[in-house]
Amino acid sequence: MNLEFSFLDYAIIGAYFLIVFAIGFYFARQERSSTEYFLAGRHVGWFAVGASLFASNISTEHFIGLSGTGYVSGLATGNFEWSASICLLILGWVFVPFYLKSGVFTMPEFLERRYSSASRWYLSSVSIIAYILTKISVHLFAAGILLKQVMGWDIYTSSILLVVVTGIYTIAGGMSAVIYTELIQTFILLVGAIALTWIGLDKVGGWSELVANVPEGHFEMFKPMSDPEFPWTGVIIAPYIVGIWYWCTDQSIVQRVLAAKNIDHAKSGTVMAGFLKILPVFILVLPGLIAYALQQKGLLLPGQKISPNDVYPVMVKTLLPSGFRGLVVASLLAALMASLAAVFNSASTLMTIDVYQKFRPEASEKSLVNFGRISTVVLVAVSLLWVPLVSVLSDQLYVYLQSVQGYISPPIACVFLVGLLWPRANAKGAAVVLWTGFVLGLLRFVLEVIHKSSPFTNPFLRTLIEMNFMHFAILLFIISILLLIIVSLATERPTQEKLDGMTFAYARNVDLNEDYKIERPAHRRQNLVASAILGVMLLVLWIVFF
Template identity: 30%
Template sequence: MSPRLLAAPLQLHINTLDYAILALYFLVVLGIGFAARRSVRTSLDFFLSGRALPAWVTGLAFVAANLGATEILGMAANGAQYGLYTVHWYWVGAIPAMVFLGIVMMPFYYGSKVRSVPEFLLRRFGPSSHLLSACIFSLSSVLIAGVNLYALAIVMKALLGWSLWLSIVVAAAFVLAYILLGGLSSAIYNEVLQFFVILAALIPLTVVALKRVGGWNGLHHQLTAAHGHDFMTAWGGTSIGTANPLGANWLTIVLGLGFVMSFGYWTTNFAEVQRALSARSQSAARRTPLIAAFPKILIPAVVIVPGLVAAAVVPGLGKGDLQYNDAIPLLMGQLLPNGVLGVAVTGLLAAFMAGMAANVSSFNTVFTTDIWEPYLKPNMPDAHYLRVGRLVTLVGVLIGIGTAFIASTFSNLMAYLQTLFSFFNVPLFVTFILGMFWKRMTPAAGFWGLLAGTVAAMVNYFWLYKGGTLHIPSDQGANFVSSIVAFAVGALVSVLVTLFTRARPAAELRGLVYGTAEQDSEPVTAADRVWYRRPAVLGWSAMVLAAVCYVPFWV
């Protein structure tokens, strides 16, 4: 059996070399912000990079925006707490939805020339659904930004011993600086850099951690002995009525996570879709999530595995003051030498900045283009909206500082994030998917279906689950059920309201509902006709690869 790590206070011991690596990274980040500033002349430049970025840039930014500190700390925490069941968040809970976004939904988003996800609802259903969705998304953005801030505060506290308050404020200042300077372009180019920095941090940590436990076979033996055989399988113990650490069965995993929660997040979350909308053409926009799908498939190897190692070698993890969220920082502090430790800490800070920047940049876009411009200050000069966007960026960061303390009350950050997704993203997905494929659906149905789905998810979670009426072994299992409830209630209310209200004329739905118009009106270049650049080829290749990855861990 491998030696166990000491359950010592979470404190990283870094030297001058580590600090130099950190300082160099922050200088590069701010330098990118200053360089991107020259390209920001209009509000479209600030919010959507002038729709001028190539697919490989937007694709890497797409996956990096999701690969924030919450993803790294949260999925490592899931690995330590739930074992290999965590791979479902990737191979079932991400890849199919990303493929669906690229192949089916991006032609609607990009072809309609909307600047945000809520703006699509304005064109499809009208002002009531538009304003409600904009408010919901603005709230969820600042809540998720707070999660990223708190995740970084964990690292800063471990790194410097700073208080929670000081860590959060200093970290927020850096993100605020480079978004104010260069808008979305600055965020996206930094996300491309951050993607490679994150990998440079996680790959050495994974290799050293596996060596500590005697490789994969040693890790498998230790965790199987401690937690049972199913802990190291993807589907073992998930039959209906069987208890498992995740508190979910195959049906709630496939429907709750793999369908409603996953599709709700990846197809309607503007923090992701915004990266695709900044692409230079519709073809590039469609390829953006498909390109991102391939690294997403492989990320479990460097995120979940360290969490599994922590479960094997850190006594008392998840108990008392030692939370599952601490798995990655604990391994970094006790396994990595100086220099490599500096790269690892830089990678975590990069991950935080990617996740926080994605949510702040999407918040300033939605608030400015979907709340301020249409309802508060319409028909103003473009320079006015550019100034408002920068001011709202500051406001979003300040609110994120406040919501970071809400996130600090959760021992598993990913459980908190999934709760937010079940409240906000799943009801949006119901409204979008029905509105895109059902011409008869009415504006009133769009509003009441969205509102009913959101309320139903909250009632299920706070009243039935937290109140003790619904007995589910884990928060994650409760989130899957909340997602199914939100989808079912939202769909039912949408159908019922549609039956008793007036639909819009078919002529007004041209280009907004499937089958009403050809979305891809742009000329297809010779490069786009190459077989390996076709969305269908990329999408099905990603789906097959994700399915193959399940084979070694099936049962």
Template identity: 35%
Template sequence: MLALTSICTLVGGLAAVIYTDTLQYFVMLGGSMIVVIKGFQEVGGYTELQRKYLVAIPEKMIDNSTCGLPRVDSWQMLRDADPTVSDMPWPAFLLGQMPASIWYWCTDQMIVQRALAAKSLSHAQGGTLLAGYTKLLPLFIIILPGMISRVLFPNEIGCVVPEECYKFCGSYQSCSNSAYPKLVLEYLPNGIRGVMLCVMLSAIMSNLTSIFNSASTLFTMDIWSYFRPKAKGKEQLMVGRIFILILVGISILWIPIIERTQGGQLFVYIQVIAAYLAPPIAAIYSMAIFWKRMNEMGAFWGLMSGFVVGMVRMALDFYYGEPACYEEDNRPFLIAKIHYMYFATMLFWITVVVAIVISLCTKPTEEWRLIRSTFFTRFDHSVRQDDLEMKERVQNELLSATPALSEIGEAKTPVRWYHRAYNFLFGFDNSPEAKENVIAMNAHLVEITNLHQKRWEKILLNTILVSILVVAGILFTYFSINPFTEEEVHQLQREKLRELGYTNILQ
């Protein structure tokens, strides 16, 4: 998958990534809806799912242990604040997930690149709102089908005995990662099963193409251009393609590490890693927008301090590992008692404090760099020094690439086949049409880099924004009210345990 995706990204670039992502969006949405409908038909509806999930207990349990029993708060989204009681404390979720969300939705190149590709500010905001509404769907098309899968396959998906888990899915920790594929393979007919295979492969390829393209852009424009400030577009294109190949190699080497450290719950593993790496970026991004006194030194040392602290926690997590449910937790206090979301909150504010101190102790940023780069200067129409430099550089490249008038009438030298293949692979195009497109794009950029919006566009977009906030609030409230009391859950589970022959659990 990594190799095939890299070929797609190498040859197609950002345009291919966006077009394929759009197509894959409809494939994933349509296929997932089929799984949801089929799953609810099998369990008898949402109300039955709520009850049956709580008694989805595997036949083989560990004596005198509640490991393997569905949690009492399984249907409660915002859970107890005490991390020793809850696996996701509500203050930790609200305060710790916020930095990760700011990082992903506001600073991750994969997302930002799509907003910057919009035709106008209104298009960018409208696309963002559509993505927000779409992001509500995973609860219904991924989470609930996963819970349905545990109801239908309690022995496989809910396994707790390490040997049983390994027999079912090749992991000693858990088989939660197999919940969705298991449901697809067992309950869908062959034709629909093929569609769902496309859905899962589309989800993987969509992420990988976006990451490869965005990472190569960052490396080329920020790192390579720093060491090679006069590098031309042709050189930058080649460097970006080569960097993608390097990323593929690193990704393949990282696969065994993921398999060993994700503990049978890949999504949780992703959130944990984000909690250690994202808060410093979110903190610096927020301060840079809302505090004009922030300077480069403050941002750099804030990021570095946050990065070091986050990496120390991540290294400790990798070294000690999470003990099994039935094992005693002898890890250090920092890991065992401080939930990773609480740690993300602390990491965010550590970065903020370091950035403020360093910024105040060093020289402020030049005034021209603040033009249109903070929330309070976004409407400033003054000319930036770097805008002039970029415009001059682009014009010089165009002049150097444009043939002389005397050459236009001459017969064109035929391009050999290997030159054409080389140009196609690395995205080089020196045709007159390509030069005209570059000139038109620069003119278009001048037009769209202002923040002008029509009145009706503002009203419509703000109305949609308010509506999505209301919908999200309603969903959080509804799914944070537990439909069962603790005693009701235990009573249901006692009856199921007695059926399975266990009388020494939940006595």
């Protein structure tokens, strides 16, 4: 049974769309250079940077996945959220100074500066393909589940509407429109999610009743090594490998800090996002536990079995009064559109800067902006072509697509991190690591798909395939580091040009004429204090929920 929406619900949803369009077309009216269109002119303040980092990360699959996993396994999946706070601090303190001082537009461009054009082409290609094949399809699949359950929309209606609407304001306003709509979307997303959690907790009878009605261990963040989903041996390492790739090297995330006014605002934005990433455990994972307790008490769907994917939609349908329904649906739309906009804008930036400009280095600012808009139109068209496929995706394939990041992230994280820390890392080592990691990750993915339908009997293959994906990510990261060290030492040293301003040892060898590259001592101290407070908060939370 679908929700009966009141006039107030529809008014809230309509107001949300009006605000998004107003922001998009406000920025569309302004004259655009490539820096303004792709990096919002590098004048975005820390608050907008932090909100944008958070909103571009949270999408509808978080509402489905985190609440569903919370329902089945408890809070342990929240480790990926809290580890993200640490990764955001690493982004701010380790990577941001190098990214901004180098003046790059894209992450592949940074790899070319540090290693070679081959590394740039690899990351550009993998990123664009991954955005199209995994991120867009995952976002639309998750949105289809939620909007069908909550509003009765079929997958075609919801996907086409959201892709077109998001594409319009992204094409029109560029990065400025994306970031400032994400600022509004963060507020709406948080208010909607908090409202559902608060109402659900009140319905179950408070915290003590919640604890009493969920399985023992559901509030523990660290599971035994034998746990098939969240073994502590994987949880304490793997989220940081995947996190360094996603938070510190992925274009859709890093583009937000590249748009900051200066290094200080970029760092402050990452710290703010780090604080915000504490919240999903309580507003997205915890509702899964609340749903379990409500079901145990016969207050949700008595006598019926709830699929993990249906946990959040069922709570919206069952618990929310008029007005709050529209608010939560607006928050779901905000989450999806923010993530889609991030994909569209970042992929078009890659296609323009790393492909078009490479072939046409003399291209004017106007032609770069126009090509960026055309690229976004193409991405919107491709997304619409994906809709029929998304409608037949199975839950299992959704899990496969989500696990891909665990397979492609270790080699990319390795070449970025080791490249900053170790000046001896060279282009040949990076190329070997990237391609070897790609082959090994792809091999694991293909064998896993085959194994599900026709299990292997070979002990080695079974061990490789059935190994928890977090353990596999750790193994692949170690292999990548060893390969980078061995190949780099066996081949020539990098030239001085590849090291100046690109590694910690040669960090001072860089031109600091532009204002956005300069770090101010007073702001640095403020960011240090805020980072320390965030670190203490995380430590306390991990101790409390150990």
